[in-house]
Amino acid sequence: MNKTGKSFWALLADNAVPIVFIVISAIAIPLSGFSASYLVQELLVRIGRNSFLILSLLIPIMAGMGLNFGMVLGAMAGQIGLIMVSDWAIVGIPGMVLAMMVGTPIAAVLGVFCGSVLNRAKGQEMVTGYILGFFINGVYQLVVLYLMGWVIPVTNPVLLLSRGYGIRNAVSLIGIRGVLDNLIPVSFPFMGGVVRIPLATLLVIAAFCFFIVWFRRTKLGQDMRAIGQSQPVSDSAGIAVNKTRIIAIVISTVLACYGQIIYLQNMGTLNTYNSHDQAGMFSIAALLIGGASVSRASIANVFVGVILFHLMFIVAPMAGKNLIGQAQIGEYFRVFVSYGIIAIALVLHAWKRNRDREAARRSLRGPAGSPAKEAA
Amino acid sequence: MKTIMRFLQRTALLALLLALGTWLFYIGREHQIFLDNKSIERDGKNFRALEQVNVSVKSKSHGDAWGEPIELLARDRDVVVTVGPKFSLKAEILDSMGGDVERVIEITLEPGFQKDLMLSLPLLNAARGDFILPSPGGVPVPEEPAPAAEQAGNP
Numbered sequence: 222m223n224k225t226g227k228s229f230w231a232l233l234a235d236n237a238v239p240i241v242f243i244v245i246s247a248i249a250i251p252l253s254g255f256s257a258s259y260l261v262q263e264l265l266v267r268i269g270r271n272s273f274l275i276l277s278l279l280i281p282i283m284a285g286m287g288l289n290f291g292m293v294l295g296a297m298a299g300q301i302g303l304i305m306v307s308d309w310a311i312v313g314i315p316g317m318v319l320a321m322m323v324g325t326p327i328a329a330v331l332g333v334f335c336g337s338v339l340n341r342a343k344g345q346e347m348v349t350g351y352i353l354g355f356f357i358n359g360v361y362q363l364v365v366l367y368l369m370g371w372v373i374p375v376t377n378p379v380l381l382l383s384r385g386y387g388i389r390n391a392v393s394l395i396g397i398r399g400v401l402d403n404l405i406p407v408s409f410p411f412m413g414g415v416v417r418i419p420l421a422t423l424l425v426i427a428a429f430c431f432f433i434v435w436f437r438r439t440k441l442g443q444d445m446r447a448i449g450q451s452q453p454v455s456d457s458a459g460i461a462v463n464k465t466r467i468i469a470i471v472i473s474t475v476l477a478c479y480g481q482i483i484y485l486q487n488m489g490t491l492n493t494y495n496s497h498d499q500a501g502m503f504s505i506a507a508l509l510i511g512g513a514s515v516s517r518a519s520i521a522n523v524f525v526g527v528i529l530f531h532l533m534f535i536v537a538p539m540a541g542k543n544l545i546g547q548a549q550i551g552e553y554f555r556v557f558v559s560y561g562i563i564a565i566a567l568v569l570h571a572w573k574r575n576r577d578r579e580a581a582r583r584s585l586r587g588p589a590g591s592p593a594k595e596a597a
Numbered sequence: 598m599k600t601i602m603r604f605l606q607r608t609a610l611l612a613l614l615l616a617l618g619t620w621l622f623y624i625g626r627e628h629q630i631f632l633d634n635k636s637i638e639r640d641g642k643n644f645r646a647l648e649q650v651n652v653s654v655k656s657k658s659h660g661d662a663w664g665e666p667i668e669l670l671a672r673d674r675d676v677v678v679t680v681g682p683k684f685s686l687k688a689e690i691l692d693s694m695g696g697d698v699e700r701v702i703e704i705t706l707e708p709g710f711q712k713d714l715m716l717s718l719p720l721l722n723a724a725r726g727d728f729i730l731p732s733p734g735g736v737p738v739p740e741e742p743a744p745a746a747e748q749a750g751n752p
Binding site for chain 1: 614617618621622624625626627628656657680714
């Protein structure tokens, strides 16, 4: 009984964040007054829109590099691909694939750069990646605001600022809007409404999930897991730790590039100077809310996180409006609770890590009164 | 030997990717087709604008079916968007009263890598080969000032 009680509390403690969100959602959903079909439709759209970006975070976590805040680098590469494709007027699936092809080398180079920097800041990867995102944001702005149309050939007047160089604040992606989501049109009646499924997007995401499962079993995947467990031991075992870490970041950055393109094809508008800003923060928030930690994340965490995080996005403003009369209160509550919980998740992780380290250190000392101590 | 093989493999992969990119560019390109129904002079002859012509276009952007016909009166100019390396155009030339169809012209054009095309309908009606005119450029767009530093994504 005691053991059962302990495992229950351990389970509760391990899944505290998703449980809190489930409770909040359970209260907010009836208050919002939204129909079940509307909620399911919105959730399906948001799962399709965001899951790929969040899945791109899993590989660096596997390699023990924490949450890759540097994924915004990949998002920027994807946006550059989309700007070029918009300039060339390539539309539909070919446009989307071409944007990915343009973005891939940029994302790979940025990934190598990011990985190299993170190798020089071992143990501080998250904050380094976060600040690196700001630095590359400056470079991105230099390229997009000054070099495009001047050094980099961009000729479409719809994209260029009236001065002749630099890209406008908002770029319409009407040519690729929803091309993947609507590639295989499927809809079904659900509780009095009709729900459309972005089947092609979900299939791409499923393929990515299979890729991650397969990748974990490869030699490279096993190396990454070993590095995630212990870098000194992996190094002693002959694994090229630094190179493997760089590969993990390159894969994550390239996949984030694809994720951002999938995200923006759903949105249909590229906010040139801001779209990438929140990509990392929202993805990391969703993953943590799904029950992941800095050192452990699974595919299930991604989907639980997307559902819970975006459910809050959908219902909180209307719940606030219906409860207090102001939608802003609900939105404020959502932001407050969401990011507060992220902070708590990170603090809890740091606390647990320190506690585990302390326990490991104690176990090395051995029990009090051991022969070694008595001999001393 | 191993290095040479690796170099060759990488070169082949790069060439394959470039070929794929070029093919995507070719099949996914959107074209603005300007339809010009203004009087035009060629070889000292004046080709008068058509009284009324209905133009339909068939391309990937219309789901490979004939799109809604565009009605052009004399001195009109309109634009239609097509996707893909080729498109079909059907011009129904109406009599001066705008009632009966006098003639139907159907052609298939391949803009290929070109972005825009302008077609002279009077020259097309005269069955001349030089009915493709230089593109007038894109549609005018509203001006927008450069974003300020704080707008440009600074946190």
